[in-house]
Amino acid sequence: MARPKPWEVDDELWVVIEPLLPKVERWTRHPGRKRHPDRLVFQGILFVLHTGIAWEHLPPELGFGSGMTCWRRLAEWTEAGMWSRLHEVLLAKLRGANALDFFRAAVDGSHIRALKGGSKTGRSPVDRGRAGSKHHLITDATGIPLAATLTGGNRNDVTQLIPLLQAVPPIRGKRGWPRRRPDVLLGDRGYDHDKYRRLVRDLGVKPLIARRGTEHGSGLGKQRWVVERAFAHLHWFRRLRIRWELRDDIHEAFLTLACALICWRRLRALVSDAVG
Incomplete structure (x- = not known):
């Protein structure tokens, strides 16, 4: 087969x-x-x-x-907002299958080149000042994408910490109130800022963010590597490796669709494991 x-x-x-x-309804007289x-x-x-x-x-x-x-x-x-709704539906199915771990979440950002420019681009500090964009991602403890945002390549990761948390949709799938916030948020040194730690706490989330100037080996990498793996899965989709779209909403559509497809694959894997 x-x-x-x-x-x-x-x-x-x-x-x-x-x-x-x-x-979409077709016209009856002149279809x-x-x-x-x-x-x-x-x-x-x-x-x-x-x-x-x-x-x-x-x-x-x-x-x-x-x-x-x-x-x-x-x-x-x-x-019509179809891509975010698709992602939300699949997240709800994962939560209903007890496949989402909200105890902790991880955040990170990744630069991509923007060869045609457009909105939400900027001079990338990691690509010799060329036009670039940045994918920002938050995942659950197992690496399932909860939300993703797009900014110019010159934006600091920490500026997207609160927007990422706020972008997580209300995830249903179980009785009771939908879930939106993790208990703990993990981040690398790029998110080290006391102001944003306070803002994260104001949302009811405990920040665990590495401090600048300290030696490597904080131990957070043993838990937050899942977001780096999620980026590898996202950039397996070739259209997300380089931004070709002038319109930022079209590139964001591809980004959200890819997150939804990763959720669907996890669901299919759960079914296969149950059958096997």
Whole structure:
């Protein structure tokens, strides 16, 4: 049996995605050309995310529709807030399966090049001052992405500490109130600032952040390595290794979609382990 391609959407995933898509009614008197099937277009978007290919080079023989069709549908679904809802639904499923560990969370940032510039870019201090952007990520204790943000490459990691915590959606999946905050937040020396420690405590979270000027070996690396592994998983999607989009919301859409796909893979792994 041939192994499915990573951009192919199986029936189980489509059952989750389809109800989240905005409904588009066709005109009855002048309907025009029939809209290309959403499932095929979604697979075209996944193809670009996985391969990093330019929209205009999307292979027509795969049936995804034209690159412009896929780009327009991506922009349409982004405006409708579909990607964050998909991520939130999958996080709820993980919590319902007892696969989320909210005892502690880890944060980190990662630079990427922005070859075409655009909003949320800046002179990157780690790339000879070239235009760049930065991915900021918060994960649970097992490395599941809880939220991600995008800034210019010249922004300090610590400035995104509070926005990351606030970006975590209310995660349902169990009876009672949804969960939004971890008990403990881990960060490296880039987040060492007493002002932000106070702000984190004000949100009801205990900060465990390495101090500048101290020797390596604080022990936090044994727990916060999961966020670095999560970045490796995110940047396995070639479209996230270099920012090609002028529009920051389109790149953020790819970023959030990739987080959702990582959640889906964890869910599938749980099912496989249960069956095995």
